[in-house]
Amino acid sequence: xxxxxxxxxxxxxxxxxxxxxxxxxxxxxxxxxxxxxxxxxxxxxxxxxxxxxxxxxxxxxxxxxxxxxxxxxxxxxxxxxxxxxxxxxxxxxxxxxxxxxxxxxxxxxxxxxxxxxxxxxxxxxxxxxxxxxxxxxxxxxxxxxxxxxxxxxxxxxxxxxxxxxxxxxxxxxxxxxxxxxxxxxxxxxxxxxxxxxxxxxxxxxxxxxxxxxxxxxxxxxxxxxxxxxxxxxxxxxxxxxxxxxxxxxxxxxxxxxxxxxxxxxxxxxxxxxxxxxxxxxxxxxxxxxxxxxxxxxxxxxxxxxxxxxxxxxxxxxxxxxxxxxxxxxxxxxxxxxxxxxxxxxxxxxxxxxxxxxxxxxxxxxxxxxxxxxxxxxxxxxxxxxxxxxxxxxxxxxxxxxxxxxxxxxxxxxxxxxxxxxxxxxxxxxxxxxxxx
Amino acid sequence: xxxxxxxxxxxxxxxxxxxxxxxxxxxxxxxxxxxxxxxxxxxxxxxxxxxxxxxxxxxxxxxxxxxxxxxxxxxxxxxxxxxxxxxxxxxxxxxxxxxxxxxxxxxxxxxxxxxxxxxxxxxxxxxxxxxxxxx
Numbered sequence: 001x002x003x004x005x006x007x008x009x010x011x012x013x014x015x016x017x018x019x020x021x022x023x024x025x026x027x028x029x030x031x032x033x034x035x036x037x038x039x040x041x042x043x044x045x046x047x048x049x050x051x052x053x054x055x056x057x058x059x060x061x062x063x064x065x066x067x068x069x070x071x072x073x074x075x076x077x078x079x080x081x082x083x084x085x086x087x088x089x090x091x092x093x094x095x096x097x098x099x100x101x102x103x104x105x106x107x108x109x110x111x112x113x114x115x116x117x118x119x120x121x122x123x124x125x126x127x128x129x130x131x132x133x134x135x136x137x138x139x140x141x142x143x144x145x146x147x148x149x150x151x152x153x154x155x156x157x158x159x160x161x162x163x164x165x166x167x168x169x170x171x172x173x174x175x176x177x178x179x180x181x182x183x184x185x186x187x188x189x190x191x192x193x194x195x196x197x198x199x200x201x202x203x204x205x206x207x208x209x210x211x212x213x214x215x216x217x218x219x220x221x222x223x224x225x226x227x228x229x230x231x232x233x234x235x236x237x238x239x240x241x242x243x244x245x246x247x248x249x250x251x252x253x254x255x256x257x258x259x260x261x262x263x264x265x266x267x268x269x270x271x272x273x274x275x276x277x278x279x280x281x282x283x284x285x286x287x288x289x290x291x292x293x294x295x296x297x298x299x300x301x302x303x304x305x306x307x308x309x310x311x312x313x314x315x316x317x318x319x320x321x322x323x324x325x326x327x328x329x330x331x332x333x334x335x336x337x338x339x340x341x342x343x344x345x346x347x348x349x350x351x352x353x354x355x356x357x358x359x360x361x362x363x364x365x366x367x368x369x370x371x372x373x374x375x376x377x378x379x380x381x382x383x384x385x386x387x388x389x390x391x392x393x394x395x396x397x398x399x400x401x402x403x404x405x406x407x408x409x410x411x412x413x414x415x416x417x418x419x420x421x422x423x424x425x426x427x428x429x430x431x432x433x434x435x436x
Numbered sequence: 437x438x439x440x441x442x443x444x445x446x447x448x449x450x451x452x453x454x455x456x457x458x459x460x461x462x463x464x465x466x467x468x469x470x471x472x473x474x475x476x477x478x479x480x481x482x483x484x485x486x487x488x489x490x491x492x493x494x495x496x497x498x499x500x501x502x503x504x505x506x507x508x509x510x511x512x513x514x515x516x517x518x519x520x521x522x523x524x525x526x527x528x529x530x531x532x533x534x535x536x537x538x539x540x541x542x543x544x545x546x547x548x549x550x551x552x553x554x555x556x557x558x559x560x561x562x563x564x565x566x567x568x569x570x571x
Contacts, residue, residue, distance in 0.1 A: 001497070001555050001558060001559055001565060002497055002559045003497050003558065003559055003562060003563060003564055003565060004496075004497050004498070004499050004500055004563075004564040004565070005497070005564065005565040005566070005567065006564075006565075006566055006567070007566075007567045007568070007570060008521070008566060008567065008568035008569050008570065009569065009570030009571070010569060010570060010571050012571070013570050013571050016570075017570055022491070023491060024491075024494075025491050025492045025493050025494040026493075026494050026496065027493075028496070029496065030496075034521065034568075034569065036571075037517065037571070038515070038516070038517035038518065038520075038521050038568075038569050038571070039515070039516035039517035040516070040517065041517060041520070043520065043523070043524065046517070046520055046521050046523075046524045047524045047527070049521065049524070050521070050524045050525055050528050051528070062525070062528055062532070065525075065566060066503060066533075069499060069500055069503065069508070069564045069566075070499050070500050070501065070502055070503060071499055072499055073495075073496055073498065073499060077495065077496045078495045078496070079493050079495060080493050080494070080495055081492075081493050082490045082491070082492055082493070083490060083491040083492075083493060084490045084491075085488040085489075085490065085491065087483065087485035087486070087487070087488065088483055088485065089483060090482065090483055091480045091481065091482050091483060092480065092481045092482075092483065093478060093479060093480040093481055094478035094479055094480050095478050095479070095481075096476040096477070096478055096479075097477075097479060098476075100479065100481045103481075104481065104484075109484055109485070117479060117481045118481055118482045118484060119479050119480065119481065119482070120480065120482065123482055141486070145548055147488075147489045148489070149486040149487055149488050149489065150486060150487045150489070151486035151487060152487075155484065155485070155486055155487070158482045158483070158484040159484050162484060188571065230484065234484040234485050234486060235484075235485070235486035236486065237485075237486070237488065368516065371516060372514055372515065372516065372546060372547065373546040376514055376542075376543075376544060376545045376546050376549075377545065377546070379542075379544065380544055380545060
């Protein structure tokens with residue numbers, strides 16, 4: 001900023017704050033820490049914080065702030081220059097596979113499940129599945145509010161081997177890497193991630209989009225999703241608790257993420273990638289980010305002869321924060337039923353959901369996400385937030401800011417008319433074919 | 437943990453940066469000898485880490501001699517409770533350092549968005565700033 005400035009951070013984020021300022025070039029920035037948390041405290045409690053000590057330095061907090069702004073700089077604080085960061089040697093060993101595996105675990109490079117040791121030979125074999133050069137830069141990825149790391153085809157291949165991918169999966173993994181989207185993020189929210197795969201490659205790889213489509217029943221579904229997490233850990237330095245990962249509870253979906261191959265053959269509707277502007281014969285991966293996914297069976301009407309699945313979807317989404325999008329993963333039986341009842345397209349269903357899944361302004365404003373993200377946007381005049389914040393508390397508004405926040409995918413084996421609802425926002429679709 | 441140690445951790449575990457410590461270095465001699473009759477094959481594993489960007493060190497702005505008569509901006513980054521905490525700091529200044537002029541402002545946009553217009557305004561009109569709160 002060019003004038004003396006000191007940040008205040010709560011004690012729980014000490015390591016993150018110290019490492020983050022260092023990564024941004026100010027390793028000695030004078031940070032004052034407060035007790036944690038600051039939210040949901042009374043003015044009296046916060047006054048006690050201010051009049052008390054910094055819990056990290058044990059010095060009086062306000063003296064520390066005044067000192068931070070007035071004490072002369074030392075030589076370290078005046079330093080300029082470029083610091084190069086090492087990530088260690090190019091290879092480890094030679095050693096037995098068992099010991100090497102433990103080494104990868106001990107150094108935070110895995111999901112702590114058994115892995116395939118990435119030898120030169122196996123990585124070469126992986127890279128043979130793409131026409132791209134080993135040293136070609138694939139993209140950059142940041143696992144939070146940090147400067148992004150970059151990576152090459154070879155570095156992606158090493159992680160694909162570790163995750164148990166066959167070489168034919170590699171273009172899909174490269175497409176994920178090219179998106180620059182990590183599946184581990186530094187937010188205190190324990191985000192979940194999903195990938196929807198469309199196109200003929202689903203059959204070429206023997207992906208499962210039938211019975212148990214979302215479960216651990218096919219190698220490509222499992223390994224591609226797992227590779228995404230290893231990419232996020234190793235290529236973006238993500239998933240380090242206290243540093244680049246702050247999810248308070250974590251998310252089990254992060255092990256291999258939610259990989260969904262759409263059941264295009266029996267779906268009565270346009271596949272997702274075509275909705276996003278690709279041709280049906282193209283191979284595409286579409287990524288989602290949010291809080292997770294829950295099954296919706298047992299909702300009202302399932303046992304009647306006229307189940308209204310759209311109402312069940314709406315019921316389920318009514319308990320989610322509207323901050324993230326809604327992703328319906330419908331069994332083909334449900335899709336067929338809805339088609340028979342007049343929902344000729346996914347868009348018609350999305351229209352209905354957008355108009356009929358609502359909330360009051362009071363409920364909306366009470367949500368943490370609205371305060372932290374939408375309210376500042378309202379102050380800047382962005383719609384619909386600006387209008388929503390001017391409306392009376394009892395006014396009824398849509399659950400989602402935009403119709404496009406809702407997506408529908410068909411997957412499952414038609415053993416029953418069930419669905420799952422994700423609090424998941426669509427982020428991007430990436431061509432897989434580009435990486436063959 | 438001091439700052440030097442933390443800086444040395446950037447982008448890699450201590451073991452990776454320093455070279456592997458003896459007790460965990462694959463291939464080192466402190467490993468138990470394998471049975472002569474069934475030697476385990478040894479392999480090399482490749483490093484899966486990406487490439488971190490170099491860090492451009494930024495010198496801190498020169499400090500003030502004192503705060504008397506100065507204008508200090510309190511910037512709410514938008515995390516829950518940050519504004520209320522800064523209000524208590526404003527009250528502290530008014531009681532304990534009344535010659536300090538305090539200006540409160542909530543940063544525009546969600547916490548992760550930059551607000552260069554505000555930084556420019558603070559630099560033009562302020563002498564120092566306190567930003568709160570990192571959660």
